[in-house]
Amino acid sequence: xFKVTIDGIEVEIPEGSxxxxxxxxxxxxxxxxxxxxxxxxETSGGYCRTCLVEVTKGSEKxxxxxPKLVPACRTQAMDGMVVTNELxxxxxxxxxxVTEFLLFNHPLDCPxxxxxxxxxxxxxxxxxxxxxxxxxxxxxTFEKIDIGDKISLHMNRCILCYRCVKVADQLTDNRVHGVLxxxxxxxxxxxxxxxxxxxxxxxxxDVCPVGALTDRTFRFKSxxxxxxxxxxxxxxxxxxxxxxxxxxxxxxxxxxxxxxxxGEVEEFICNTCRFDKKKTSDWTIEGVxxxxxxxxISANKYKKLxxxxxxxxxxxxxxxx
Amino acid sequence: xKLTNRSKVVVDKELTWVEKLYLPAIVKGMMITxxxxxxxxxxxxxxxxxxxxxxxxxxxHVLKRDEQGRENCTACGLCAVxxxxxxxTMDAAExxxxxxxxxxxxxxxxxYEINMLRCIFCGLCEEACPKDAIYLTDRILxxxxxxxxxxxGKDILVEGITPDQRVDVSKRKKSYEMNT
Numbered sequence: 304x305f306k307v308t309i310d311g312i313e314v315e316i317p318e319g320s321x322x323x324x325x326x327x328x329x330x331x332x333x334x335x336x337x338x339x340x341x342x343x344x345e346t347s348g349g350y351c352r353t354c355l356v357e358v359t360k361g362s363e364k365x366x367x368x369x370p371k372l373v374p375a376c377r378t379q380a381m382d383g384m385v386v387t388n389e390l391x392x393x394x395x396x397x398x399x400x401v402t403e404f405l406l407f408n409h410p411l412d413c414p415x416x417x418x419x420x421x422x423x424x425x426x427x428x429x430x431x432x433x434x435x436x437x438x439x440x441x442x443x444t445f446e447k448i449d450i451g452d453k454i455s456l457h458m459n460r461c462i463l464c465y466r467c468v469k470v471a472d473q474l475t476d477n478r479v480h481g482v483l484x485x486x487x488x489x490x491x492x493x494x495x496x497x498x499x500x501x502x503x504x505x506x507x508x509d510v511c512p513v514g515a516l517t518d519r520t521f522r523f524k525s526x527x528x529x530x531x532x533x534x535x536x537x538x539x540x541x542x543x544x545x546x547x548x549x550x551x552x553x554x555x556x557x558x559x560x561x562x563x564x565x566g567e568v569e570e571f572i573c574n575t576c577r578f579d580k581k582k583t584s585d586w587t588i589e590g591v592x593x594x595x596x597x598x599x600i601s602a603n604k605y606k607k608l609x610x611x612x613x614x615x616x617x618x619x620x621x622x623x624x
Numbered sequence: 625x626k627l628t629n630r631s632k633v634v635v636d637k638e639l640t641w642v643e644k645l646y647l648p649a650i651v652k653g654m655m656i657t658x659x660x661x662x663x664x665x666x667x668x669x670x671x672x673x674x675x676x677x678x679x680x681x682x683x684x685h686v687l688k689r690d691e692q693g694r695e696n697c698t699a700c701g702l703c704a705v706x707x708x709x710x711x712x713t714m715d716a717a718e719x720x721x722x723x724x725x726x727x728x729x730x731x732x733x734x735x736y737e738i739n740m741l742r743c744i745f746c747g748l749c750e751e752a753c754p755k756d757a758i759y760l761t762d763r764i765l766x767x768x769x770x771x772x773x774x775x776x777g778k779d780i781l782v783e784g785i786t787p788d789q790r791v792d793v794s795k796r797k798k799s800y801e802m803n804t
Contacts (some may be wrong), residue, residue, distance in 0.1 A: 414700030414754050415731045523716045523731050526701035602705045 305382040309333050309356075310390050322386055323354055323375040331564055335388050336398075336427050338405070338512050339464035340376035341567055347469050348376035351462065352401045353427060357394050360385035372397050395431070402432045408443040409513070410459045418514030420527040420599045423566055424462065445490055450480065451499050453519055453578050454508060458490050461515035467491060467507035474571060475501035491515065502541055505577040509560045509568045520578055521549075521557040528599045530556055535586035541573035547592055548583075555581045561592075679795040682745045682760040685738055685776075686783050686791040690728055693785040696757035699733035703749035703758055711742035712749060729755075736781060740765055740774040750796070759793040 304315045307325045310333045316325045324342075326334040335356055340348030348354075354376050358369040363383030372394060375386075388394055406428055413419045445458035463482070468491070471478035479499055483492045499507075507516050530549040537544045549557040558577045560568035580586065594601040642648065668675050677683075688696050699716035717734035719727045726732075749758050768774065783791045 412729075414698045414702070415729055419700070523699075523718050525716070526699075526705075528705050529701060599705060603710055 305380055305384075307380045307382075307384045307386065309386045310388050316380060320380055321376055322356060322358075322373070322378050322380045322384070323348075325380050326356075326375060326386070326388065327565065333388055334565070335375050335394075336423070336430070337376060337565070338423055338427065338462060339466060341466050341469070341510060342565070343567065343571075344466060344469040344473060344510070347466060349374055351405065351464055353398060353405070353431075355394060355397050355401065357387045357391040358384060359387055398431045399433065402428050403437070405462050406432060406436070407438065408459075409462065410442055410444075412460075416457075416460065416514035417517045417522060417527075418460075418511075421566075422514060423512035443487065448492055450492075451519075453505065453574065454499060455517050455519040455522060456491065457515050457517070458492070460513050461491055462513055463489055463491070464512055466510040466512070467516055470507045470510050470571075471501070471504065474503040474506060477501070500574075502573050502575075503571055505574045506560065506568065506571045508577075509562070509571075512566070518557055518559075518577075520581075524556045525551050528602050530600075531604060532592040532594065532600065534561070534589040534592050536589065537576065537580065537586050539573060539576055542576060543570040543572070544576060545570055546572050546576055546586075548586060548588075553583070555583060677762045681762050682747045684740075684761055684763045684765050685743075685749070685781055686759050686761050686793065687736065687778065687781045688757055688759060688791070688793065689783060689785060692725070694724075694726060694728040695732060695782060696728055696755045697733045697736065698727075698729045698731050698755055698757075699736070700754065702752040702754060706748045706752035707743075708746060708748065709742045709744050711739045711744075713737050713739075733778065736778050738776045738781065740776055741771065759791075759796055761791055761793060761796075763791075 305318055305320075307314055307316055307322070309322070309326050309329060312329050312333060314325050314329050316328060323335065323337065323340060335354040337348070338351035338353050340351075340354065352374060354374055355372040356375045356378075357372055358378075360366045361369060361384065362381035364381075366383075375388075380386075405424060409424065413422070413425065416422070419425065442459070448456055448458065450456045465482070468478075468481050471480055478501070480491060482489050484490060505518075508518050511517075527549070530551050533548045533550060535546055535548045537546075545561060546558050547561050548555045549559065558572070558580065560570060560572045563569055591606065594604070690696055699714050701714065704710075704712040704714060713735075714733045714737070715735040716731050719730055719732055745760065747760050750760050783789060
């Protein structure tokens with residue numbers, strides 16, 4: 304076991320863990336934001352640079368600080384390592400810069416985007432972003448590509464985190480989409496516009512940190528904060544069948560996997576559960592999903608709402624003096 | 625506890641002969657009444673006459689169109705989530721081909737309703753709107769006998785296309801919005 308100190312909080316982690324895993328063990332207060340790292344996807348991380356942290360003491364044996372900021376998701380923690388994250392001005396400045404770069408080509412269409420409200424880039428720019436853009440250049444745009452009737456791809460919003468490509472590589476056989484072209488022209492696409500119809504391909508919707516891949520059956524149906532999430536499950540031979548149903552009134556508008564504190568899906572679900580089972584009778588409802596009250600999804604939802612008893616004027620009694 | 629010096633202690637002593645006539649008291653009272661005939665009237669004959677309203681007055685909402693007559697609202701739902709009275713509900717729809725002259729963006733509000741009985745005219749919807757779409761105007765909410773008529777839909781809220789049907793909200797625009 305290694306001892307690592309992050310923002311002054313000490314934590315014990317097994318050997319070989321990364322700084323990010325150590326930080327997540329402490330809690331969301333010290334964990335750096337991640338846009339591309341996904342714990343259940345192998346080789347993910349290292350692209351977005353939002354998890355940059357400062358290592359002020361390399362290890363017990365070699366206490367020299369690391370000269371540059373290091374990505375927490377790809378750097379192994381050493382015994383006695385001291386890391387500063389939120390407390391470091393350098394990290395904050397770097398993260399603001401990274402956010403600015405991520406937003407460089409990202410369209411400002413949050414009012415139209417279906418991901419708004421559960422978008423990680425929104426959270427990131429809210430915490431670390433600048434109020435205004437500093438560039439005069441036109442944003443990079445792509446021609447719209449149809450990748451099937453279940454998933455819609457908005458390439459303009461993509462930040463190239465590669466999560467969806469990893470999902471296709473690791474969860475499904477015969478992946479049909481990947482990254483085409485290089486550098487500034489890189490884009491997620493299917494080769495020769497082939498439709499995506501693998502059994503687990505729908506998970507790329509959950510995995511996408513922005514609104515680049517969204518549920519086409521949910522397109523413009525409702526904003527996420529108007530819907531009410533309910534935990535539900537069903538017997539599915541392909542997946543665990545544990546999902547969240549997003550209700551509006553009595554209609555199930557959308558089915559997603561269950562996301563944890565880090566916005567990562569606990570168990571991947573299959574496309575049958577996601578797209579074809581949209582009736583309450585298909586599911587066993589477990590109850591209302593617990594949503595952090597800081598999330599916009601919790602707005603206008605009242606868990607312990609009790610209808611007040613009607614009373615007449617005669618019921619009001621004077622206060623005892 | 626004594627709040628002012630003007631309060632008079634009620635006494636129950638017998639009236640004098642002059643006071644018993646009541647005439648001086650009546651004349652005194654009528655003097656005050658007649659004096660008011662020549663004073664300026666406080667009544668405003670609404671709706672023929674209107675009183676000036678402050679530029680910050682918050683009245684009935686308007687859903688704005690842009691210069692080309694397209695609706696600004698994209699049904700992003702921020703006004704509804706900002707609304708402390710939960711008065712706003714909406715349904716979004718996708719803009720079809722050939723409707724580009726009606727709606728400014730890909731998505732628009734197919735249904736947009738404000739429950740005027742719930743609305744407290746706080747102006748937070750206007751504050752939240754990222755699309756310059758909803759504004760509170762200086763118009764006063766008309767009264768009505770039926771509760772159902774207070775649910776204002778798009779037919780009432782959206783301003784007209786022709787110049788004379790437009791609602792002027794320039795007074796309510798923030799200084800940083802004027803530059804754009």
